[in-house]
Amino acid sequence: MEDQPPRSLYQAIAAYIRGQIEERPDVGIILGSGLGVVASRVEEAVTFPYDGLPFWPRSGVEGHQGELVIGRWAGHVVAVMRGRAHYYEGYSMAELALPVRVLHALGIKHLVVTNAAGGLDPAFHAGDVMLITDHINLVGMAGLSPLRGPNDPVLGPRFPDMRQAYDPTLAGLARSVAKEKLITLREGVYVMVAGPVFETPADIRFLRLIGADAVGMSTVPEVVTARHLGLPVLGLSGITNVAPLSADDAPTTHEEVLATAQVIGPRMRTLIEGVLEKL
Template identity: 55%
Template sequence: MAGKEFFTLPEIDQVADAIRSRTQYRPRVGLILGSGLGDLANAVTKADVIPYEDLPYWPVSTVPGHAGRLVIGLLENQPVIVMQGRVHYYEGYSMQEITLPVRAMQRLGVELIIITNAAGAIHPDYLPGDVMLITDQINMIGMAGLSPLRGPNLDEMGERFPDMSQAYDRKLIEQVRAIAAHQDIHLREGVYACLAGPSFESPADLRFLRTIGADAVGMSTVPEVIVARHGKTRVVGFSGISNKANLDGSTTTSHEEVLQAGQLIVPKLKTLILGILRSLE
């Protein structure tokens, strides 16, 4: 499948207008839900639901555990737009297609994006079912040249060379720490590395990633965060740890394992996300 490499601002606005025509809400917060975490969308009340295939240019999920629809409604009385499932580079989409939903959210007026993913542990202490607050990221795909900002810069959205020194909002990180402590949630923290996939990492891959400072690894999130920050949208990110570090090759990893871990992760994530929404001014 040949992906569309670049989107113009009128094309992005066409997507945003199609969403506006299907809902009375004007979402303030966007949520992107990763593999096995889509049940979080069930907490949205008075929801309008839009299948991805109903929207122009919108990439459609092909992976189990990604429902492939927008859920727009209220969470803690905050208007939210929830992506119940995302797409990935390995599915054959371009980097700009992967991040088109973030652009559409920005044009809808979203101020904050909460990004979640299912990730494999690299840190030896992290266990399946843990939630890791993402404090920084390693852009392995982008280092190889696959940036969602490649091509003509959308000057109306952001500057050509956006700063990534605080990709994840420092104030929100502090709020999440306080929420976790108050709710007695054992919160991990660390650096998320994004690889292209779809194969899971070899033990040598994992040892290399550990050496350069990664605590968890997955196949998403980083391109979305880059585009969010290009447009000055605040970001908070969570990795649901789906499998233990396999640094010596003694175990195998499956997608089913990833989805099962989501059942342990969702209640913790829901508590943290609702806490964030309650704390918004």
């Protein structure tokens, strides 16, 4: 599936899910590597393992539970993806976009995306939470887009405007919650690389030069798809490691990423819960 599939596919998957839940979700949340604990506050939950949802991309990466949880949280009905698939696992951009389109068909009005990312800003530390204010779509510049193929004008425009990829109102709510809860909230630009290799020191120097503050291997296809659909997006990165600038620095490992993400998870949960309460 290299091109966007027909709208009927998203609607059919959404209809299957709707048949097993009582209320339609109004907020979608996508959880990155090691951040599954964020969903622990969801009540009256109905859980759908990804392998039971037709055409749903499944992650084989440790730290991604692989289930859609729908229930009540902080005054909203939420649809929480505990884990996501990645381009490096062999999925096309259109396949990575499918969950967002299904969540939209279910009725969500806002989308929260999270990820585990490497810190590029020298002021960042492992364990920080970063509010994504913008992104650099390197994979899109290389020709990989979830919007490739014929456009369905019912879903969105052929050429979506990405000037406000991340909603300023939602960002303002996140800042307010962080201040109230005494959570240090960094801000910056996220850049997506295809992975699965971690970056070389030369890669890191280049990414810093072009204005990126954090780097990861996800999120951007989902945000592009959400904006095509007209969904406001809140983006949060958990800074799980500081990217090495020298070959002599300690290597980055997935185990390190997961361990730090587990420390970040409770603060990320508090932040998202506060935003939901204000939304």
